[in-house]
Structure formats: C-alpha cells, structure tokens
Amino acid sequence: MIATAVAHPNIALIKYWGKRDEALNLPAAGSLSLTLAGLATTTTVEFDPALETDQINLDGHQLDPTSRPARRITAFLDLIRTPARIEARARVTSINDFPTAAGLASSASGFAALALAASQAAGLDLSPEELSALARQGSGSAARSIFGGFCEMKPGQRPDGQDAHAVPIADQNHWDLRCLIALTTRGEKKIDSTSGMNHTSQTSPFFQPFIDTVAPDIREAKKAIFSKDFAQLTRIAERSCLRMHASAIAADPGVIYWNGQTLEVVHALREAREEGLQAFFTIDAGPHVKIFCPGDALNEVRTFLKDLPGVHDVLTASPGPGAWLQT
Ligand code: DP6
Numbered sequence: 387m388i389a390t391a392v393a394h395p396n397i398a399l400i401k402y403w404g405k406r407d408e409a410l411n412l413p414a415a416g417s418l419s420l421t422l423a424g425l426a427t428t429t430t431v432e433f434d435p436a437l438e439t440d441q442i443n444l445d446g447h448q449l450d451p452t453s454r455p456a457r458r459i460t461a462f463l464d465l466i467r468t469p470a471r472i473e474a475r476a477r478v479t480s481i482n483d484f485p486t487a488a489g490l491a492s493s494a495s496g497f498a499a500l501a502l503a504a505s506q507a508a509g510l511d512l513s514p515e516e517l518s519a520l521a522r523q524g525s526g527s528a529a530r531s532i533f534g535g536f537c538e539m540k541p542g543q544r545p546d547g548q549d550a551h552a553v554p555i556a557d558q559n560h561w562d563l564r565c566l567i568a569l570t571t572r573g574e575k576k577i578d579s580t581s582g583m584n585h586t587s588q589t590s591p592f593f594q595p596f597i598d599t600v601a602p603d604i605r606e607a608k609k610a611i612f613s614k615d616f617a618q619l620t621r622i623a624e625r626s627c628l629r630m631h632a633s634a635i636a637a638d639p640g641v642i643y644w645n646g647q648t649l650e651v652v653h654a655l656r657e658a659r660e661e662g663l664q665a666f667f668t669i670d671a672g673p674h675v676k677i678f679c680p681g682d683a684l685n686e687v688r689t690f691l692k693d694l695p696g697v698h699d700v701l702t703a704s705p706g707p708g709a710w711l712q713t
Pocket of ligand 1: 397398400401402403411417524525528579580581669670671
C-alpha cells in the first residue's frame with residue numbers, strides 16, 4: 387500500500403493550449419515535448435485506512451484538505467481508488483528539487499509521479515499508455531512526463547479519453563540537446579495554465595487558428611527530430627510557441643505571460659543566432675525562457691545567458707527518462 391515514484395518535467399516544443407473536454411481534461415490538439423533530467427519530483431503515496439482525509443505534504447508544507455490544490459489531488463486519487471476498490475485515504479509526500487509554480491511545469495512531473503506512485507500503491511497494473519492517460523486527468527502535460535526523451539501527445543478521438551495519451555517517439559539518447567531555463571523573476575506566476583488556456587479558448591478569435599497549426603507543426607517537428615535538423619526544429623518550435631502566446635494575447639482580456647526580461651532574452655537570443663549561436667527559445671505559461679541548444683554549444687549558450695541583464699539564474703537540463711519507481 388506504499389510506493390515512491392520519480393518523474394521529470396518536460397518542455398513542449400509544440401504547445402498544448404486548450405481543451406476539448408474540461409471534465410476529462412482532453413486536449414483540443416496534440417503536442418510534442420522533451421522530458422528533462424536534472425530536475426525531478428519525488429512522490430510517496432501510502433494508503434492508510436486509519437486516515438480520515440488525504441494528508442498531502444508538498445515541499446514540506448502540509449496542505450489544508452479544503453484548499454484547491456488538495457481537492458485537485460484528492461479528486462485525482464479517487465480516479466485510482468475507484469477501479470482499485472480502495473476506500474482508504476492516502477498520505478502523499480511530494481518534493482520538487484526546482485521552484486514550484488514558476489512556469490516550470492511542476493504539475494507535469496508532479497502528476498506523473500503521483501499517477502505512478504498511487505497506482506502502484508493501490509495495486510493497479512497499468513500499461514505506460516494507461517498510466518499516461520491517467521496522469522493526463524491530473525494535468526495535460528503530465529501525460530508526457532510518463533515517457534522519456536521526445537514524446538508526442540495524441541489528442542485522441544474517443545469521448546472517454548482512453549486514447550488521449552502520450553507516445554514515445556525518440557528516446558533520451560537519440561539527440562544530445564540541452565535545455566537551459568533562464569529565470570527572469572523570482573515570483574510565482576499569476577495566471578495558471580488551466581485558467582489561461584480556458585480563457586483563451588472561450589474568448590480568443592485566434593484560438594482555433596492556433597489549434598489548426600498544431601498537427602502540421604507536429605509532423606514537421608518529428609521530421610526535424612528524426613533527422614536531427616536543429617535549424618528546422620528552431621523554426622518550428624519558435625513559431626509554435628509564438629502562435630500559442632499570440633492566441634492568449636488575443637483573448638478578451640488578453641493574457642500576457644511575458645515580462646520585459648522575457649522579451650529582452652528573446653531579442654538577444656535572435657541577435658546572437660545571427661552571429662552563429664546555435665539556440666532557440668520557447669516560453670510556457672510564465673515569464674521564464676527555456677533555451678534549447680546542441681550539447682556542444684552548451685558552454686557558449688550558458689555564458690551568453692549569464693551575461694544578460696535581468697536573468698536571475700540559469701538551470702541546465704538534458705534529455706531525461708520517463709517516470710520510474712524507486713525501490
Ligand atoms: C503552456 O498541462 O499545465 O506548458 O492540463 O490544465 O493542467 P492542464 O494544463 P498544463 O498546461 C501546459 C501548458 C504549456 C504548454 C505545454 O506544456 O504543452
């Protein structure tokens with residue numbers, strides 16, 4: 387009745403932004419990501435019949451059971467208790483070794499680790515695809531952190547969402563890319579991705595046009611990944627990111643995740659690229675900038691970022707494995 391799992395965050399190169407079903411958390415389109423080593427969530431789940439409510443401890447803080455994050459986790463655990471025929475409440479302890487809620491997709495590694503630890507503690511024997519579909523119900527991007535390396539999220543077609551899960555496309559050793567995360571603020575983000583994407587889908591005239599770009603972008607990005615064509619991946623990943631943000635900015639009222647430093651980094655990076663720096667950017671639902679480069683350009687890119695005004699810190703990650711159980 388107890389298990390510990392580790393999962394890594396992932397960064398989308400082709401963005402997920404918008405749902406076709408909110409209750410089952412089904413994405414409106416696919417997405418494509420790289421799972422990262424070097425940053426991790428470690429989660430232990432123990433079902434204990436002596437408990438009256440789920441006891442959830444995140445990064446050393448005990449959550450109030452009536453708070454929104456606690457209710458989200460309890461609802462997720464219910465998705466496991468029901469098929470496992472377990473009534474017991476759970477003790478959940480989760481630790482991130484990187485800043486939570488800073489646009490670093492801690493919900494991705496968080497729900498991936500929780501899905502694996504809780505399903506194992508409950509005695510459910512799930513395939514990786516079933517685990518991915520389960521993690522998706524906690525957070526869409528978590529479906530991708532079940533797998534390592536590059537993976538593609540399938541939006542699925544079934545109303546029950548069973549076919550809405552990630553699939554691996556190239557393992558962590560396929561291509562020696564690095565991801566540097568340039569932190570442009572120390573604060574927490576103000577509009578979480580769920581609210582931002584729902585508001586975009588409800589009010590932005592650019593939402594459907596963005597969705598229409600996703601499938602062709604995934605096809606082209608896969609080709610670039612298979613042939614390790616960095617220049618081509620640069621073009622496709624930056625345009626997917628900017629189109630996602632364009633749809634959010636065009637919502638009513640517009641959702642702007644960037645701060646001044648975010649744009650400074652983007653402009654400086656594009657200028658440095660003109661001078662030969664091999665790197666591209668992507669940005670999620672927060673102001674930090676994630677920069678991808680080939681492994682042999684790492685030192686040059688790191689020096690470039692450290693010298694930029696407004697960059698507080700730089701985290702470095704490489705392609706990582708999928709979620710795994712700690713024994
Ligand atoms: C901008 O997976 O956090 O990072 O499914 O509502 O939990 P929910 O959303 P979430 O959204 C991630 C959005 C993104 C892009 C991406 O990771 O694809």
